[in-house]
Amino acid sequence: MALHMLLQFPLILLAGWLLARVLPEPTKKWNHAGINGLLMASMILMFWMIPRALDLVLINNTLESLKFLSLALAGAALALSWPVAGMIVRGFFLGNVLPMMMVAGWLYVEAPVRLCNSYLSYDQLRTGSGLLALSIAGSLVWLLTFFMSTDLEGHGATHCDNERTPR
16 A cells, blocks of 8 residues: 555656656646646545545556556646646645645544555555655645745845945
């Protein structure tokens, strides 16, 4: 389960991201301000965090194919949306996806029973801990990036603003 959610999913998203970089320009017109792509990516990610979906993908080949296709599509949507999305749209996306990961991780860690029949309880605990760690790390990176970009844009005070000029 941990390899499934914490390694395979990000690698498929990365493959979709890289695939989107070679798409021709006309296919990028559907995504004004990145809103459509980020919404689609968050809905796909939300679906694949459902324990029942993780169970079904192991026994249903069609659903497994759809998993690969949908996660690659989500990665492509992220690649096309992130550069054109403004700070508010990016914040809205991350403000929804990161807590969603945290809740799913907490659910996997604190559930008194196995949520996925195909995985052991220990693997569920490891996956939950990994999702919690990823969501916390993602939140910290997001906040650091936000404050660094604000300072670089000249909105923050510089050390020269407070210095006096000698008379």
